[in-house]
């Protein structure tokens with residue numbers, strides 16, 4: 001029973017949102033959120049509620065009433081709305097940092113505008129529509145001495161870092177093959193979802209593939225050499241209009257060649273069709289590293305704080321295999337029961353960086369740019385081509 005209560009607590013933690021600021025001697029960092037996005041409560045509002053140096057101070061939405069309702073629900077002081085709402089939030093001198101959870105195709109425009117307004121930016125993944133846009137955002141951030149980070153929250157979690165330590169530690173010998181998957185059953189994303197809109201930077205590779213690529217690159221400690229193959233299945237909405245353009249991937253699979261003969265596979269799918277047309281598929285969210293002397297798998301590398309297991313299989317010189325399972329919900333030395341979400345660890349690091357302290361880890365400019373470069377190259381290989389460059393409005 002205790003394990004069940006623990007599980008329920010873990011799964012619900014990221015969604016127990018309240019923006020009640022916890023103040024310290026110094027002024028908290030005031031965050032503004034661009035868009036009343038679904039991801040904002042678990043990714044920022046809830047983590048901020050336990051961070052003594054953060055206040056979620058403002059939200060902007062395209063509709064004033066929506067902004068107000070969101071602000072009321074989460075105890076946010078300021079609500080900006082209407083066609084100028086996002087810019088008003090950026091013009092608010094009280095806002096020091098901006099969280100950008102807009103659709104992918106708007107990441108570049110509003111991150112550039114936020115940086116131009118002198119704000120630090122925590123930017124949702126994938127960084128932008130193209131690698132070039134990603135480079136430009138970091139260039140502007142650097143020139144203004146501002147912090148910009150792509151919110152690959154999974155990287156901040158101890159389970160993910162333990163996986164990397166096992167791979168790097170040599171216990172399993174040389175790495176041979178890495179496969180990372182993020183695929184969910186049909187029915188979770190509705191047909192109106194931003195992920196299915198090409199003009200908003202939609203597609204499985206952009207949305208989920210960015211994680212699988214990021215994790216594969218992280219685990220291999222290298223960049224791919226080439227894309228051996230890349231295949232996709234397009235998204236087709238129910239009753240598509242006759243002029244519907246099939247340029248959004250519902251699923252993409254790519255085979256990569258990495259240095260030292262290592263191979264890699266990434267799989268992403270926004271809507272796996274049911275088996276035999278009726279049995280829903282089980283989500284596939286895992287990172288598997290096959291090595292000379294065994295293999296290791298992290299189930300649920302994307303949201304390990306909710307639930308995960310690390311299965312390590314070691315094969316000895318006589319070919320005898322031993323398997324062990326690890327669960328890693330906190331770093332060594334952290335107090336019992338802490339068990340932060342990936343987003344909470346991420347926020348801690350972001351604030352540390354902003355305050356001039358050393359974050360426990362970081363998603364670097366080089367990492368974000370390389371991830372976008374490979375996303376673009378995989379799209380080229382599938383034949384779908386990169387997502388459209390962002391259109392920037394004045």
Ligand SMILES: NC(=O)C1=CN([C@@H]2O[C@H](COP(=O)(O)OP(=O)(O)OC[C@H]3O[C@@H](n4cnc5c(N)ncnc54)[C@H](OP(=O)(O)O)[C@@H]3O)[C@@H](O)[C@H]2O)C=CC1
Pocket residue numbers: 034035036037038039040043060061062063066101102103104106124125126151153194200207
């Ligand atoms: N880190 C993570 O775990 C996750 C990250 N994400 C990322 O966060 C971003 C948002 O995802 P999610 O919260 O699921 O999406 P939502 O659709 O819930 O939110 C997107 C927001 O963008 C705003 N928006 C502005 N222009 C448009 C437009 N033309 N069409 C639609 N929305 C628009 C809307 O804000 P308004 O209120 O102004 O109308 C809306 O609230 C994506 O980049 C996604 O990749 C998503 C889920 C998980």
Ligand SMILES: O=C1OC[C@@H](O)[C@H](O)[C@H]1O
Pocket residue numbers: 207208302
């Ligand atoms: O964490 C995630 O999982 C589901 C995705 O669709 C989402 O965008 C992503 O960030």
